[in-house]
Amino acid sequence: MSLSKENKAARFAWIRHPKDFLFFKIFIWFWLTVVGTITSLVFLSNLATNQVSNEKLQGPVLKNLQYTAKSIERIALKHNRTATDILQNPRLAKRKLLYLSSEQSENSLTSRPPANNVDLSLINFTKTMAPQAIFTENFMAFGPIKTTLPEGIFYLYEIDENNHPPFFIRLKLMPTWLKIAVAFVASLALSFVFSRNLIAPITHLKQAANKLSQGDLTARANINAGRQDELGILGRDFNSMATQIEQLIAAQKRLLADISHELRSPLTRLKMATGLAQMQAEDQNQTYLLRIEKEANQLDKMIADVLQVSRLEAKSQPLSLHEQSMQVIITHVLNDAQFEAKQSNKTLHVEGQLDIDIQCDESLLASALENILRNAIKYAVHSIFIKLSLTDTINIEINDDGPGVEPHNLARLCEPFFRQSDARDRTSGGTGLGLAIAKNAITAHAGHLTLHNQAQGGLSVRIVLPINKQL
Amino acid sequence: MKLLMIDDDTGLCELLSEYLCAQGYKIECKHDGEQGLKAALNGDYALILLDVMLPKLDGFDVLKRLRQTKLTPVIMLTAKGEDFDRIFGLELGADDYIPKPFNHRELLARVKAITRRIEHITSLSNNQTNKLNVNNIIINLAAREAYVDECKLSLTGTEYEVLALLVKSAGQVVSKEQISEEVLGRRLAAFDRSIDMHVSNIRKKIAEYNSTERIKTMRGAGYVFIQGE
Numbered sequence: 001m002s003l004s005k006e007n008k009a010a011r012f013a014w015i016r017h018p019k020d021f022l023f024f025k026i027f028i029w030f031w032l033t034v035v036g037t038i039t040s041l042v043f044l045s046n047l048a049t050n051q052v053s054n055e056k057l058q059g060p061v062l063k064n065l066q067y068t069a070k071s072i073e074r075i076a077l078k079h080n081r082t083a084t085d086i087l088q089n090p091r092l093a094k095r096k097l098l099y100l101s102s103e104q105s106e107n108s109l110t111s112r113p114p115a116n117n118v119d120l121s122l123i124n125f126t127k128t129m130a131p132q133a134i135f136t137e138n139f140m141a142f143g144p145i146k147t148t149l150p151e152g153i154f155y156l157y158e159i160d161e162n163n164h165p166p167f168f169i170r171l172k173l174m175p176t177w178l179k180i181a182v183a184f185v186a187s188l189a190l191s192f193v194f195s196r197n198l199i200a201p202i203t204h205l206k207q208a209a210n211k212l213s214q215g216d217l218t219a220r221a222n223i224n225a226g227r228q229d230e231l232g233i234l235g236r237d238f239n240s241m242a243t244q245i246e247q248l249i250a251a252q253k254r255l256l257a258d259i260s261h262e263l264r265s266p267l268t269r270l271k272m273a274t275g276l277a278q279m280q281a282e283d284q285n286q287t288y289l290l291r292i293e294k295e296a297n298q299l300d301k302m303i304a305d306v307l308q309v310s311r312l313e314a315k316s317q318p319l320s321l322h323e324q325s326m327q328v329i330i331t332h333v334l335n336d337a338q339f340e341a342k343q344s345n346k347t348l349h350v351e352g353q354l355d356i357d358i359q360c361d362e363s364l365l366a367s368a369l370e371n372i373l374r375n376a377i378k379y380a381v382h383s384i385f386i387k388l389s390l391t392d393t394i395n396i397e398i399n400d401d402g403p404g405v406e407p408h409n410l411a412r413l414c415e416p417f418f419r420q421s422d423a424r425d426r427t428s429g430g431t432g433l434g435l436a437i438a439k440n441a442i443t444a445h446a447g448h449l450t451l452h453n454q455a456q457g458g459l460s461v462r463i464v465l466p467i468n469k470q471l
Numbered sequence: 472m473k474l475l476m477i478d479d480d481t482g483l484c485e486l487l488s489e490y491l492c493a494q495g496y497k498i499e500c501k502h503d504g505e506q507g508l509k510a511a512l513n514g515d516y517a518l519i520l521l522d523v524m525l526p527k528l529d530g531f532d533v534l535k536r537l538r539q540t541k542l543t544p545v546i547m548l549t550a551k552g553e554d555f556d557r558i559f560g561l562e563l564g565a566d567d568y569i570p571k572p573f574n575h576r577e578l579l580a581r582v583k584a585i586t587r588r589i590e591h592i593t594s595l596s597n598n599q600t601n602k603l604n605v606n607n608i609i610i611n612l613a614a615r616e617a618y619v620d621e622c623k624l625s626l627t628g629t630e631y632e633v634l635a636l637l638v639k640s641a642g643q644v645v646s647k648e649q650i651s652e653e654v655l656g657r658r659l660a661a662f663d664r665s666i667d668m669h670v671s672n673i674r675k676k677i678a679e680y681n682s683t684e685r686i687k688t689m690r691g692a693g694y695v696f697i698q699g700e
Binding site: 261267269295322328 | 480487492572661
């Protein structure tokens with residue numbers, strides 16, 4: 001449940017922190033560019049007029065119109081008819097709306113009353129008097145043709161009320177706000193799709209790299225095999241790198257496990273032989289045999305630790321989960337530690353309690369705490385402080401009053417076989433794997449182990465474990 | 472007393488034979504699963520030491536097939552840290568396990584703990600029959616057998632011992648430490664689940680005949696056998 005919530009939060013994180021996301025950057029820059037370009041184009045194109053558009057008149061339409069104008073002139077001269085009469089002649093009026101525009105607008109004539117939405121005065125916005133096609137939102141006009149009639153000089157237009165102007169002209173005639181809005185929305189959608197497409201492989205790469213770094217070596221970037229661009233190549237390179245790493249690590253882990261296993265057979269025989277020798281040896285040789293036994297035990301412990309680290313790191317060891325009280329585990333570990341500390345004249349100070357039951361691999365958790373405590377006892381001068389507290393997590397802090405750790409070594413302290421001093425002091429008898437085991441064991445329980453130097457000196461190990469009933 | 476050791480490490484077998492011979496045991500060694508199983512089924516051994524990793528037939532398979540007919544005590548030799556091996560072996564009816572590489576003294580202690588019981592029982596059977604009857608469970612101490620509603624339970628040696636101990640102290644809580652020390656002859660290691668495994672096996676076997684809950688878990692304290700009315 002909490003996982004899906006986290007996923008959701010991650011998916012929408014770019015809304016809250018857009019600056020942190022490449023996708024958003026690319027998207028916003030594309031979009032702004034497209035919107036900016038379109039808006040400036042729209043503004044430029046609208047500098048002239050916004051309700052009327054015109055084109056030069058050519059071809060049969062022009063000839064036809066010129067012919068009509070000539071006929072009107074001829075009829076007016078020959079039959080001595082008024083312009084009104086001529087225009088209202090059913091033969092002309094039936095066909096199309098003709099408009100005779102006069103310089104005095106009250107003298108202008110039409111063959112029949114125009115439809116309501118036709119505003120003929122728009123025609124007068126055109127500046128040139130050459131014959132042209134005039135486009136307005138609701139009608140098209142062709143003209144003017146100069147027509148000389150007895151009443152004076154008129155300009156003839158043919159009005160087409162039903163024909164809407166061509167698409168591009170209509171676009172041109174759209175109000176500016178609408179044009180910008182359309183550009184806005186269209187470019188938004190396009191930029192979104194475009195930048196998403198561009199970012200998708202990067203997102204896949206990011207997810208795969210993330211999983212890989214968290215130890216899921218089977219993680220691969222989901223890159224379309226057909227993608228031939230740089231990102232496609234990068235994705236495939238990443239995948240082959242991941243495969244390489246997976247194989248190397250698998251081989252290394254197998255080797256480690258095999259070696260440890262193979263080392264155990266001779267070690268068992270060695271211990272057995274020592275046992276036989278001890279039965280027969282004289283007293284003066286017993287010390288040597290005891291020494292052999294002790295060293296064999298140390299070797300055995302190291303092999304077990306190496307195996308455990310390799311198993312934990314490979315996550316090949318299923319946790320055997322039981323509900324167990326933290327206090328029981330802590331008490332058990334502390335009892336042993338108390339004994340160990342007393343032997344080296346150091347004291348353990350415990351503060352707080354952890355009265356809670358959790359699902360855990362108790363022996364693994366105990367060995368984690370044991371290793372940290374053993375380490376603390378080893379390096380402490382006088383005392384070790386253990387603070388236990390329960391918030392919404394289980395918090396365990398183990399501090400010693402020793403020399404602490406060089407800051408640049410802090411991160412490496414949990415690496416297997418890492419030793420702080422190059423002198424590799426063997427006298428302390430550790431295997432160099434304790435903290436590595438502890439860290440891996442805590443991580444396996446979905447917890448965190450962090451190391452700090454305290455202000456007053458000495459190392460502080462902090463463990464935070466989630467209170468998780470079902471791990 | 473004759474023991475059977477099934478392990479492919481011939482060197483170890485030799486050393487162990489020598490060691491256990493010195494302690495007064497007779498040892499026979501088999502180096503693969505098939506031969507080992509054959510010997511275990513046909514021979515009459517006081518105890519079997521069984522390695523997990525074996526050629527031809529692995530330790531678990533040997534144990535599984537052996538348990539179909541015989542209840543000879545078995546100590547599994549597991550690799551240290553292999554939690555799964557340990558639990559799986561006990562689930563299949565092993566009496567105990569000992570992680571490799573083992574300490575010779577520890578091995579001897581375990582062998583003794585199990586064989587001593589057998590000696591103890593044989594001495595008992597010479598006396599008059601001694602039976603316990605609590606809550607419809609009958610324990611025949613002489614024959615080392617347990618019955619539920621007149622049906623014989625097929626328990627391994629360790630399971631029988633655990634049940635007998637619980638029945639003997641019916642109504643009282645018996646701690647896991649006590650069970651471990653009395654039955655396995657060793658101190659219970661921290662967070663060791665062996666006793667829980669044995670008890671869970673006993674419960675399963677009783678439940679095959681009668682589903683009344685008889686063994687109750689007292690968390691943190693141990694187990695108690697309910698006396699009934």
